[in-house]
Amino acid sequence: MNDLKKRVEELTKILNEANYNYYVLDNPTITDQEYDKYLRELINIETEHPELADPSSPTNRVGGEVIDKFNKIVHEKPMLSLANVFNEEEIKDFDAKIKKEGYTPEYVCEYKIDGLSVALIYEGGKLIRGVTRGDGVTGEDITHNVKTIKSIPLTLPRPIDIEVRGEIFMNKSTLEKLNKEREEKGLPLLQNVRNAAAGSIRQLDSKITAKRELDNFIYYLPEPEKYGIKTHLEALEFMSSLGFKVNPANRLVKDIDGILNFITEITEKRNSLPYEIDGVVIKVNDIDMQEKLGYTAKYPKWATAYKFPATEVLTKLTDIIFTVGRTGRVTPNAVLDPVIVMGSTIRRATLHNEEYVLSKNLMIGDIVSIRKAGDVIPEVVEAKFERRTGDEVPFKMIDKCPMCHSELIKLPDQADYYCKNPECPKRNIESIIHYVSRDALNIEGLGDEIVEELYNLGFVKNIVDLYSIKDKKKAIMEFDGYGEKSLNKIIDNIENSKNSSLERLLYGLGIKEIGTKTAKLLASYFGSMDMLMQATQEELESIRDIGSITAKSVVEYFKTHQDLIAELKSLGVNMIYKGRIAGTNELVTDKRFVITGTITGLGRKEIKEKLENYNAKVSESVSKNTDIVIVGTNPGSKYQDALNLGITIWDEAKTLEVLNNLQ
Numbered sequence: 001m002n003d004l005k006k007r008v009e010e011l012t013k014i015l016n017e018a019n020y021n022y023y024v025l026d027n028p029t030i031t032d033q034e035y036d037k038y039l040r041e042l043i044n045i046e047t048e049h050p051e052l053a054d055p056s057s058p059t060n061r062v063g064g065e066v067i068d069k070f071n072k073i074v075h076e077k078p079m080l081s082l083a084n085v086f087n088e089e090e091i092k093d094f095d096a097k098i099k100k101e102g103y104t105p106e107y108v109c110e111y112k113i114d115g116l117s118v119a120l121i122y123e124g125g126k127l128i129r130g131v132t133r134g135d136g137v138t139g140e141d142i143t144h145n146v147k148t149i150k151s152i153p154l155t156l157p158r159p160i161d162i163e164v165r166g167e168i169f170m171n172k173s174t175l176e177k178l179n180k181e182r183e184e185k186g187l188p189l190l191q192n193v194r195n196a197a198a199g200s201i202r203q204l205d206s207k208i209t210a211k212r213e214l215d216n217f218i219y220y221l222p223e224p225e226k227y228g229i230k231t232h233l234e235a236l237e238f239m240s241s242l243g244f245k246v247n248p249a250n251r252l253v254k255d256i257d258g259i260l261n262f263i264t265e266i267t268e269k270r271n272s273l274p275y276e277i278d279g280v281v282i283k284v285n286d287i288d289m290q291e292k293l294g295y296t297a298k299y300p301k302w303a304t305a306y307k308f309p310a311t312e313v314l315t316k317l318t319d320i321i322f323t324v325g326r327t328g329r330v331t332p333n334a335v336l337d338p339v340i341v342m343g344s345t346i347r348r349a350t351l352h353n354e355e356y357v358l359s360k361n362l363m364i365g366d367i368v369s370i371r372k373a374g375d376v377i378p379e380v381v382e383a384k385f386e387r388r389t390g391d392e393v394p395f396k397m398i399d400k401c402p403m404c405h406s407e408l409i410k411l412p413d414q415a416d417y418y419c420k421n422p423e424c425p426k427r428n429i430e431s432i433i434h435y436v437s438r439d440a441l442n443i444e445g446l447g448d449e450i451v452e453e454l455y456n457l458g459f460v461k462n463i464v465d466l467y468s469i470k471d472k473k474k475a476i477m478e479f480d481g482y483g484e485k486s487l488n489k490i491i492d493n494i495e496n497s498k499n500s501s502l503e504r505l506l507y508g509l510g511i512k513e514i515g516t517k518t519a520k521l522l523a524s525y526f527g528s529m530d531m532l533m534q535a536t537q538e539e540l541e542s543i544r545d546i547g548s549i550t551a552k553s554v555v556e557y558f559k560t561h562q563d564l565i566a567e568l569k570s571l572g573v574n575m576i577y578k579g580r581i582a583g584t585n586e587l588v589t590d591k592r593f594v595i596t597g598t599i600t601g602l603g604r605k606e607i608k609e610k611l612e613n614y615n616a617k618v619s620e621s622v623s624k625n626t627d628i629v630i631v632g633t634n635p636g637s638k639y640q641d642a643l644n645l646g647i648t649i650w651d652e653a654k655t656l657e658v659l660n661n662l663q
Helices: 001-023 032-048 060-061 088-100 172-184 194-199 204-211 230-240 256-272 285-293 354-359 425-436 449-457 465-477 485-498 501-509 516-526 529-533 536-542 548-560 562-570 602-613 637-645 652-660
Strands: 073-075 108-111 118-124 128-134 138-140 162-169 216-218 251-253 277-284 303-307 311-324 331-342 342-350 367-371 377-383 408-410 418-419 592-596 617-619 629-631 648-650
Touching: 001 032, 001 449, 032 060, 073 501, 088 118, 088 256, 088 277, 088 303, 108 162, 108 216, 108 230, 108 256, 118 194, 128 138, 162 194, 194 204, 216 230, 230 285, 251 256, 251 342, 256 277, 256 516, 277 285, 311 425, 331 367, 342 367, 342 377, 342 629, 425 449, 425 465, 465 485, 465 562, 501 516, 501 529, 516 529, 529 548, 529 562, 536 548, 548 562, 592 602, 602 617, 602 652, 629 637, 637 648, 648 652
Parallel strands: 592 617, 592 629, 629 648
Antiparallel strands: 073 138, 108 251, 108 277, 118 128, 118 162, 162 216, 277 303, 311 331, 311 367, 331 342, 331 418, 367 377, 408 418
C-alpha cells in the first residue's frame, strides 16, 4: 500500500506539472499520449483504492460529479463591478478625478476578458471552493465545475489560505469546434463565447463542463496586505508565482498617455487574440492609494473599464410603440426586424423620448444602424436616409396614455411626457414589479410576467394586494400554470418579505430620486419610517449627500401616501431599519484604523464592524493618514510601519478596553 501511495504522489506531481506547463506556460513538457497514460494509471489506482483518492487529484479534471442545485455563497468581500468609460475624454476625466484628490498615480492596464468572474478560495494550499460573482454579495458554488478547468491549480506550491479572483472564459477556437459538433447533431448553435462559458460553468454535471475546455486568467488579490504586498503589479506577480494563470499582456504605465497608447495597441491586435476581449481595465497600481480613494456603492473609485466602440449592424425600423413606466413616464420604443448584434438577437430598442426621435429624424420603415451601447444596451444610432423609398411614415408623439387613454402631460424643462392618471394599469404593474424586485423586497417567484398576469386577472392591483394572495390561493389555482407547490412558495416568500429592513421597503416604494444607496442612508439616519415621515425638507437637506430635489421628493411622497404606509404597517410589514446605526465615540469616530496581528477573543471582521459602527474607517495598509494601528500578537510589517511614522498604537489591552465600552 505504501508503494501505491508513493506512486499516486508521483503521478499527481507529473500530471499537475504537465497541466501547469501546458495550460499556464503554454510550454508542453510531455506528449498527449504520455499524459493520457499517466492519467489512466491514476484513475485505475483510485478506482481500486478509493482511500488513496484526494479531492485535489488531477482525475477531477475529467468531471463526473453531478449536483442537484447551485448553493448560494456570500462573498467575504463583495465582488464589485467596474464603472465604464467609452472614449478618450472619459478616460482623462477618470485620471483627473484621482489627481484632484492629490495623487499622482501609476496604472496597470489589463485586457477585459469577455467571460464571467469567479472567486477561488484555497485552504492549506488546496482548492476548496469556486464561486460566481452573482450579484456581487452572493454568488453560486461552482466548485465541481471549476475543478475541470486545467489552468486553475487544484493545489498550490505553498500550504497557504488565500482567495484570488479572475475570469473564466472560452477560447474562440473552442467555440468554433463546439458549434461544428452541435451543427452536425442538429443542435442550436452557441451565439458567443461569453454565453457559452456562462452556460458551461452552470452545468449540474461536471462531465459536460470538462468537455467545454474552459480557460481562465486571475487578475485580483482581495487581501494583498496579508502577504506584505504594496502594489497591484506585485499582487499579479505573487499570484503567478503560486501557479495561477496571469495574463502576460498586463502592463504598468506611468500616466494617461501610457493608458491611451496601450488601448491603441490592443485595439489593433484585438481580432488576432485567441479569446474575446471587450475593453481594457485600468487600475491604480498603489494599494494604499486604492484604499484612500475608496468605493462608491457599486464601484471602486480606483479602477475603471474602457469599453471598445460597439459593433453596428443595419436593420429595419418596422414600428414605434409606447410603454408606460412606474412613474408614469411614456417612452417611445423601436420595433426592429430581428438582428444579431454582438451575439444577441435584438428586436426592440428604447428611443428615450420625443426629442431623441426628432433629433435623429427617424421614420417608421427606415433602415437604421443598431449597436449595443457599452456592448450591453441596444441603441438606434441613425437612419440611413439614402435608403429611403418614400414609403416611410413620419414619427408622431401620442397625446394619450397607450394603456388608460388619459391625457399626457409634459413637465416644464423636461423632455418626457407622463400619464397623469395615478390609477393607470401599466403604472401600477410597473410599481408592483419594482416593489418585488431583487434590490427592493426581493420576493422570488414573482417575475415580471407573473405580476402582469396576476394584475390582469384582478388578483393584485397594487402592492398591498400582494399580502392577500394567500386568501385567493384557491381562485388563482383555477388558472392554468399555477400549481399549489409553486404558489405556496410565492406566498411564503411574500410573508418573509415583511421582515425586510427599512431601506428595502423605502426603495421598493418607488419614491422619485430614491435609489438603493439613498434608501439605506435615510433608513440608517432616521431608524424608522415614523421618524422619516416626520422629517422636514430642511432636515433632510442637512444630511450629507441628500440634495434639495431628493429632499423635496421625499416630503411630497409622504404627504400623499400616509394611508399606504399605514396599511402596510397594519399588515405587519417592517418599518424599522435592521442594520446598525452608527454611534459616536471620541476615541473612534472619524478615525482611520489599521489592524495587524491577533486580538484575543475578537476576530478581525468583528473588530472592523465595531469600529465602523462608530463611523471609523478601517484600512488595509499604514500611511501618514492613519490615526491608530491596533497591534495584536504576531503582528506583521504594519507594526514597524506605524513605529516609523510615529502613529498611535493600541495594544491588545487598550483595544479591548475601548471596544468593550462601545455599545
